[in-house]
Amino acid sequence: MTEIRTDWTRDEIAALFALPFTDLLFQAASVHRENHAAGEVQLCTLLSIKTGGCPEDCGYCSQSVHADSGVKATKLMDVRAVLQSAAQAKDNGSQRFCMGAAWRNPKDRDMPAIVEIVKGVRAMGLETCMTLGMLTPKQADMLGEAGLDYYNHNIDSSPEYYERVISTRTMDERLETLDHVRGAGINVCSGGIVGMGETREDRVGFIHTLATLERHPESVPVNALVPVKGTVLGDMLADTPMAKIDDIEFVRTVAAARITMPLSMVRLSAGRESMSEATQALCFTAGANSIFTGDKLLTAANAGDDADAAMLQRLGLKAMVAQEPMRACKAMEAAE
Ligand code: SAM
Ligand code: DTB
Ligand code: SF4
Numbered sequence: 001m002t003e004i005r006t007d008w009t010r011d012e013i014a015a016l017f018a019l020p021f022t023d024l025l026f027q028a029a030s031v032h033r034e035n036h037a038a039g040e041v042q043l044c045t046l047l048s049i050k051t052g053g054c055p056e057d058c059g060y061c062s063q064s065v066h067a068d069s070g071v072k073a074t075k076l077m078d079v080r081a082v083l084q085s086a087a088q089a090k091d092n093g094s095q096r097f098c099m100g101a102a103w104r105n106p107k108d109r110d111m112p113a114i115v116e117i118v119k120g121v122r123a124m125g126l127e128t129c130m131t132l133g134m135l136t137p138k139q140a141d142m143l144g145e146a147g148l149d150y151y152n153h154n155i156d157s158s159p160e161y162y163e164r165v166i167s168t169r170t171m172d173e174r175l176e177t178l179d180h181v182r183g184a185g186i187n188v189c190s191g192g193i194v195g196m197g198e199t200r201e202d203r204v205g206f207i208h209t210l211a212t213l214e215r216h217p218e219s220v221p222v223n224a225l226v227p228v229k230g231t232v233l234g235d236m237l238a239d240t241p242m243a244k245i246d247d248i249e250f251v252r253t254v255a256a257a258r259i260t261m262p263l264s265m266v267r268l269s270a271g272r273e274s275m276s277e278a279t280q281a282l283c284f285t286a287g288a289n290s291i292f293t294g295d296k297l298l299t300a301a302n303a304g305d306d307a308d309a310a311m312l313q314r315l316g317l318k319a320m321v322a323q324e325p326m327r328a329c330k331a332m333e334a335a336e
Contacts, residue, residue, distance in 0.1 A: 002034050002262040008211045014204045016256045021248060025286055028255035032287035035262045041312060042096065042265055042290035042320040044129070045089035048298040049117070050076045050101035056133075058156075059165045059232035060193060060225055062299045063102035068230035071299050076101065079116050086121045092293065092305055093319050097121050098129040098152065100298050104168070105134040111142055118146040129189055129219075134173060137180045144184030150219060151181040152189040158205025161198045165233070171209075182215065191221035191267065194253050195245030196233050203253050211260035219290070220257050220264045224250055224271025226300045247279040251286050258287025265290045272303050277311050284317060 016024060032038050052063045053073025062069035086097045099117065106114060114130070121128045130143065131152035143151065155174050156162060162171045181188055190213075192206050210217060224245060227234040237244060257266050267290035268283045295304045303311075312319065 002031055004216070004262060006212055006214060006216070008208060008260050010204055010208050013208050013211070013256055013260060016259055017200060017204060017252050021252070024252060024255050025282070028258040028286045031259050031262050032289070036289055039316065039318055040289065040320040041284065041317050043094050043293045044096040044098055044267070044290060045092070045094040045294050046098045046100065046292050046297050047082065047085050048102070049082055049099045050074060050103065051299065052102055054102035054104065056104050056168045057166060060196060060234070062228040062231060064231070067228070069228050070230065076110060076113060079113055079120065082117050083120045086124055086126055089294070090124055090126055094126065094293060095320055096127040096129055096150070098131065100131045101133070103133040106132045106139060111139060115142060115146040118143065118148045122147045122149070134169070134177045135180050137183060140180040140184035140186065144186050148186050150187045150189045152221070153177050153181065154190055154192050154221065155206065155209055156192040157196060157198055158202040159209060160205060161196070161202040165196060178213070187219070188217040189219035189221065190217040191223065191269070193223040193225050194250055195225035195271070197236060200249070207253065207256045207260055210257070216261040216264050218264055219267060220261055221267040221269040222254055222257060222288070223269040224275065226270050226297070228300065247275070251279065251282045254283045254288050255286035267291065270297055270300065273301050277314070280311065281315055284315065
C-alpha cells in the first residue's frame with residue numbers, strides 16, 4: 001500500500017509536474033494500480049436541484065446573477081421529481097447521485113426538503129452527494145444524520161488565484177465548510193477547475209492545498225473549465241484562445257492528484273464534452289477513476305451515456321460496481 005502523506009511541499013508537487021511526461025504517467029499509473037482496480041471507472045450522475053440566480057460572483061459560473069449567460073433561475077425542485085431522476089440514474093448504471101444547488105448557502109427553511117431528498121435517494125441504494133454552498137455546523141450535522149455520503153465543496157484553485165476568480169467569499173470560508181462537513185462525519189468531495197487562465201504554479205498550489213488537508217478528500221473532482229459565454233472567464237477565454245488549457249498539462253494535473261492523494265477517487269469532471277477520447281484515455285491512465293455520465297452536468301452539456309458507453313468499451317474499462325457507501329472513508333481509516 002502506498003504511504004499516505006499530508007506533508008507534501010509545494011516544491012515536491014512542482015517537481016512532479018516537471019517530470020518527463022511518460023515518467024509522470026508511469027508513476028501515477030503505478031500508484032493507481034496499487035490502490036484501486038485500475039480497469040474500473042465510477043459512474044456518477046449530476047442533477048441541478050436548484051438552478052441559477054446565485055448571488056456569488058464565481059467568474060466561471062453560468063449560474064451567478066453576475067453572469068449574463070441566459071440561465072434562468074428556478075426554485076428548489078420538488079422532492080418527488082428529484083427521486084424520479086435518481087431512479088433513472090440508477091437504471092442507467094450510476095453508482096453515485098450528485099445534487100447541486102446554486103446557493104451561497106442553504107437557508108434553514110430549505111433543510112427539511114433537502115433531508116427528505118437525501119433519505120429518499122439513499123434508500124434506492126445510490127451513494128448520495130450534495131453541493132449546496134457554505135454550511136453551518138448545524139446544517140452539516142443535519143445532512144450527516146440524514147445519511148448523506150459525500151458533500152462537494154471545491155477549493156477551485158490555488159489560494160492566490162482563488163481571489164482573482166471569486167470576490168464574494170474567501171478560500172478560508174471554503175475550508176471552514178469542509179471542516180464542518182468532516183465534523184459531521186460526511187465524506188469530503190473537493191477539487192477544482194483547471195484552465196481558468198491560472199499558471200502552473202497555481203495548479204501546484206491547488207493540488208498542494210488538497211493534499212495537505214488533515215485528511216485527503218475522499219473524492220477529488222478535476223474540472224476543465226467549460227467556457228460559458230457571458231461569464232467573466234468564458235468571455236476571457238473566447239478573446240484569448242491561447243489561454244485554453246493544454247491537454248498534456250491537464251493530464252499532468254490529474255496525475256499529480258493521483259500521486260499525492262493515492263486513496264481518493266479522482267473524478268474527470270466538467271469539460272469532457274470537448275476533450276478527445278485520447279486525452280480522456282491519458283487521464284484514466286494517469287489515475288482518474290470516476291466520471292459524470294449523462295447528457296447534462298448542471299447547466300452545461302456532457303458527453304452523454306451512449307458516447308461514454310462506447311468510449312469505455314473501446315478502452316476496455318468497466319463501470320465500477322456499486323459499493324457500500326462510505327467505503328472510501330473506511331479505506332482511509334484502515335490505512336491510518
Ligand atoms: N453553489 C455550490 C458551490 O459553489 O459550491 C454548488 C454548485 S457549483 C456549480 C459546483 C462546482 O462546479 C464549482 O465549485 C466549480 O468547481 C464547478 N463549475 C462551475 N462552473 C463550471 C464551469 N463553467 N466549468 C467547470 N467547472 C465549473
Ligand atoms: C464538480 O466539481 N463539478 C460538477 C460538480 N462538482 C457539482 C459541476 C460541474 C459544473 C459544470 C458547469 C455547469 O454544468 O454549469
Ligand atoms: Fe453560485 Fe456555486 Fe456558481 Fe459560485 S459556483 S456562482 S457559488 S452556483
